[in-house]
Amino acid sequence: DLESLCRCPYRFYANCHVQWHALQPLGSADQMSGLDWGSLVHEFLELLIRPTLDQQVSVEDTARTLLDSDARRLKEAAGEFARDLPRTLSVLPELFQKVAVGKLVKTVTDYFHQILAEICQGNFPVAVELKRKVSFPGLDLLISGQIDRIDEQNGVYYIYDYKSGGSLFPAQLQKEMLLGYRIQPILYPWIFDQEPGGPHPSTFSFIFLGASPPVETTLDHSSVEVNRFLKPLGEILQEGLYLPLSRETLELHQVQEVNPCQFCDYISLCRRFDPGAPGRYFKFSQERLSSRIDAIQSVTRKEGAEA
Ligand code: SF4
Numbered sequence: 001d002l003e004s005l006c007r008c009p010y011r012f013y014a015n016c017h018v019q020w021h022a023l024q025p026l027g028s029a030d031q032m033s034g035l036d037w038g039s040l041v042h043e044f045l046e047l048l049i050r051p052t053l054d055q056q057v058s059v060e061d062t063a064r065t066l067l068d069s070d071a072r073r074l075k076e077a078a079g080e081f082a083r084d085l086p087r088t089l090s091v092l093p094e095l096f097q098k099v100a101v102g103k104l105v106k107t108v109t110d111y112f113h114q115i116l117a118e119i120c121q122g123n124f125p126v127a128v129e130l131k132r133k134v135s136f137p138g139l140d141l142l143i144s145g146q147i148d149r150i151d152e153q154n155g156v157y158y159i160y161d162y163k164s165g166g167s168l169f170p171a172q173l174q175k176e177m178l179l180g181y182r183i184q185p186i187l188y189p190w191i192f193d194q195e196p197g198g199p200h201p202s203t204f205s206f207i208f209l210g211a212s213p214p215v216e217t218t219l220d221h222s223s224v225e226v227n228r229f230l231k232p233l234g235e236i237l238q239e240g241l242y243l244p245l246s247r248e249t250l251e252l253h254q255v256q257e258v259n260p261c262q263f264c265d266y267i268s269l270c271r272r273f274d275p276g277a278p279g280r281y282f283k284f285s286q287e288r289l290s291s292r293i294d295a296i297q298s299v300t301r302k303e304g305a306e307a
Pocket residue numbers: 007008010011244245246247260261262264265266267270271272
């Protein structure tokens with residue numbers, strides 16, 4: 001999980017390397033977790049679009065067909081999908097299953113309406129849920145990625161990543177991309193370039209399906225040179241320097257308004273609030289993680305200059 005490494009090497013170590021997972025108190029829930037909901041939406045969109053791959057049927061045409069006659073075919077498809085009961089649905093009581101399927105139909109209906117209104121794009125799909133592993137430059141490691149959807153139109157490829165949550169401002173997304181907190185816009189076009197016939201002219205967009213109505217945000221990744229971006233991360237992996245880079249430590253590096261600690265489960269393990277901890281981590285990171293710190297500082301410097 002390179003995003004976790006970009007946020008904080010210690011967080012990556014705890015989450016991905018030794019795989020300490022926080023205990024969640026048991027309780028009754030009236031809906032599925034955000035993660036399960038996201039998988040369900042991905043699976044349903046895959047089910048709808050996969051049969052049209054390489055058929056010269058655009059996603060826009062598929063949307064039109066499925067929404068015709070009060071979305072009759074979309075509702076039928078959702079009914080069949082629910083009968084096969086993906087694991088995330090099957091654990092819910094029957095009434096909650098019905099509510100989840102209704103929400104699924106509404107989410108996809110809203111997205112398809114946005115495509116028909118030409119607010120979101122829907123060209124000719126060439127891949128869905130494309131899984132690939134590529135070499136990490138300079139290391140004996142593989143980077144794996146799963147691209148949600150790739151469309152094509154006139155030789156240009158449109159790479160999409162579905163998000164089941166709400167949208168963010170484009171400037172915030174762009175900053176998170178440059179910091180590596182959202183790494184798909186950097187990695188996915190690069191991974192796709194390694195397919196036969198590459199490099200391919202492409203764009204990258206997030207589709208925020210949880211926004212009302214859904215929003216498509218295209219990010220400009222052209223300024224990021226992938227090998228250069230990955231180099232400081234490779235140094236951390238190679239040397240095993242999994243230091244906590246907390247908000248307080250970054251502030252000592254004169255980096256403001258970057259909060260790697262948001263939603264982190266490891267706050268009681270990294271000793272971030274111990275007396276003197278930020279100062280110690282500042283000193284260590286200055287000595288041993290200087291290229292990653294430089295990369296973070298260059299993002300915030302650029303943002304300051306543009307402001
Ligand atoms: S709370 Fe902050 S410093 Fe501690 S592990 Fe999480 S991200 Fe790192």
